[in-house]
Amino acid sequence: MAELHPVRRSRLAAGLTRLADWALRTRRRLWLCSFALFLALAGAWAAATPLGASPDEHAHFIRAAAVARGQLGGPEVMVKHTVAGVDSEFSETGVQLPAWYAQLPTEHECYSWKTAVPANCAPKIGSGGPTAQATTAAGRYHPAYYLYVGLPSLVTDGPTALYLMRLASAVLCAALLASAVVTTAEWRNRRPAMTGLLVAATPTALFLAGMVNPSGGEIAAGVLVWSAMLAVLRSPDPLLLNRRLARLGIGGLVLIDIRPLGLLWFAGAAVVGLLGHRRGALRPLLRRKALWAWTLLLGIASAGALLWSRNHPDHSVITLPDWYNSPSVAAKVAFDNSMDYIHQMIGWFGWLDTKPPVVTWVVWTGAVGLLAVLTVVFCRRRDSLAVFLVAVGIVLAPPAAQAAQYHLGPVWQGRYLMPFAVGLPLLCGAVLADRAASGGPALPWRRITATVVIPLALVNVAAFYWTLHRFVVGATGSLVNRHAHWLPPGGWVVWTALYAVAALLLVVPAFASDRGEDPAAAGRAGRRRHRLRADDPPLAAVD
Template sequence: MASTADGRATAAAVRTPWPASRVFSVVWALLSALSAVWALATPISGSPDEPAHIVRAASVVRGELVGTPSADGHVVTVPRYIADTQRETCFAFHPRVTANCPVADHGDPGALTSGTTTAGLYNPLYYYAVGWPSLLFSTDAGIYAMRIVSGILSSLFAALALLVLWRRDPSPFLVLGFAVAVTPLTLFLNGSVNPNGLEATATLAVFAGVLSIVRGGADVPLGPAAAVVAAAGFVAVNARGLSPLWVLLAVVLPLVLLDRRALWSLLRRRAVLIAAAVVAAGTIAALAWTLGSNSLLNAVDHPESTPQRFAGVGTNFFSGFFITMERTVEYAHGVIGLFGWLDTPAPPEVFFVWTALIGALLLAAFSLLRSRALLLAVLLLASFVLLPPLVQGVYITGGGVIWQGRYVLPLFLCLIVGLAVLLGGRVPFTPEAAPWRRLSWIVVVALAVAQFYAFENTLRRYSVGDGGSLKAFLLGSPPWAPPGGNLVLLVLFAALVAAGAWLALRSVLRVRHDTPTPLVAAGA
């Protein structure tokens, strides 16, 4: 009798899915808050190449788009506290060194002075978007504000991606897949002054929008999804030098779900044509900047204008390809949790959780998907695995080995979310069934604990050094502490992660998914 009563109570709790507008606002707010805590917990200059990006952002919003080439990068004029970020990297590549770098006091931190940046030729769009807080502050508060703005923008596009997919089909698999896609590295990059985070989430929004359009029928309104594709596509292609390649894949790959007649019908719809025109215009602008500035090959053509040197210069294409290919698993760690200047990996348990869940998702996809859905899954995985070796092979002869795992984060997000959507269209989900409830709890709780552990471990490394005293970290006077202190940020992050876990479970267990939505509507 007890089990029957429990079943009735569980079935009663299964209600209609939350409105898409509520999902969007909650996810945007939650991801922005988590990114902001990462922004506060990371010391100034504590993410890859962040000093170069900080100086670039502050110079761009002051009207200096390029600066003057020099052996240390492009020389620009910025406030002194911005220029000093280049000297606040004593802990980089030294895990046992804390982040309290001694920087000499040169007077007014807001006074304008010369600074250098190795990002002086990068597309200015991202730097316009995040650099304006440096006009309002004359202390390090301006840098933290730039990080928070970057996190809000990056989280906006992640929330838009979930919004368009949720409007089309509020599948429990979508929620779980999205939770797997938002790795600790994603939140860390969102909370840094670095275009990598915005590039990744905006590319995901493009992919999600196109996937939603493709999976809709002939009578389904395309306006909202097309608007997301247009806005996200314009931003994404102008984020970094390789961004047009990722956006091209995000647009083209979902089209394999359509046959020739359905594709032709879709390409004649007004909303699709407008979105395509906007993305094309953004792509032309991005390519014009990249080719005009020679930002991708400047270090090759003008090595005297940059201090960066990389091993492998002169090596042939095939060596570059196989060097990168054999390090695929190592590079894959870079989309999960390599923090700092790639010198602070997440604990092994964090990698285990994400590796297990990604492996389970891949296994389920390649076991259960059929026909065009299986083809899309294969293409997504092949792009994630093969494009890094191809790009590195092309670049290695002139520029050496430059690849980092975080560079392929856009394709990782598309892969994980794409597989979750495809599985949601294939597998029925009944939340009152004990196995599904148990699976949901295991996945969500494991991800929540791993998120917190990655955050705590990274903050502890900055504060007391790798292997430092836990007592000093939590209750003592550590050599370095973030604004608000270690304990406050740990409690805040734990509360946000717990809230996210609760919301994820509520949304997953709220929807019965007995009849999966067809991957492509019959009228497409």
């Protein structure tokens, strides 16, 4: 792809390219830089969001603390809840924990769904105390994620334990996302692929990464699965195949172990990847022992996840409105809510009661639309078909899921779909990168990338600040948080500044120079370099 002569570049563009090329000098450096930035973003959400101020987080806190103490299950307890004015009985799991955990379910009630009320009304979270029964609606979920994030609760107590649980979740998600960045940087034409990755990392994905919520790990794993799957099938490289299979396998294990639905999302990524695979990619892939080793591990994980789900059914008794009485009605309601689900996947915070500035939705939707249009216009027919199938899946999956479980009521949320939906921008970026490398139209990717990722960074920061503002002074309070009612640890200025810096630096790798050679044609010299630096081969680039 043609590049502008360095003399004609602006100083800013040249500086961004030099910084990006420095970060991409080796895989290890790129991974560490990306990990630090994603950890800063998720960590800022973890610190700046009141404890319990994300969907069902109190249930996940209790589940994590219990699993870390060896309580994989417990007695079933039917708990009465009123949802949307309807009285129901939810099947929850009783566990034995320090008594203060039992107070968590009501921690958020004074301000959730009351956006004008700041979070300072929440009662103070205690610590220590005797052991008592607490109940959690997450008691039926697979314990693997909870065992990991619950470990900090064994060494500390009270709010500190809860914040450290959030940090553990942020570390996991940052590691998965950093691995996806490295995978994306291995494309010969990096800018389209990297742009797609940055579009996939929505504010909602970063928000949930910093919460104790399995959706955070599920989404990050989905990003890694799609990135690795597309690289394996569309940009084959025998020198990188084992690395990519390892990333695909790790992402798949996390995705499947968190929720059985992850098996369906993994299969969807595989089908879409196979639809547009590069000719000649399958035969060497099928000959790799690593493929079959990871397939075996994923098969065992899938069997375990399905068995766990089968042995832990939901016995909740949901009282549904008279009109919500059939699968077809449930499907129609979900279809009518499609735009809400899209907005939730981009950014919708708290207990789905805090919307970002509208510009966040507009810019992010526009970025996805631009990538999709470029793919349809400039790429092959079967690539357009793949994009179409993913888009159709995003629209039709919620109605299908609601129809299959209509007896549970309209429970679907956009975050449940995100492990699959992130595939749309990632697929578009990969297809455009592949097309550019194979002699497609010489699009001005430096300008396209800047036009997309810089506004994304700005509206990402705006979404963070607006959400923090809602908790600090309330949605109707002063736009500048001068008279704070609630403050996160360290104050709101520190976390806003950290988030802004990290969000802007995160887009820098998208400006890196393209790789100087096609890895598939690197030949003997490339293999020799790989042997010499097998621990961390360079990400070759030229300007």
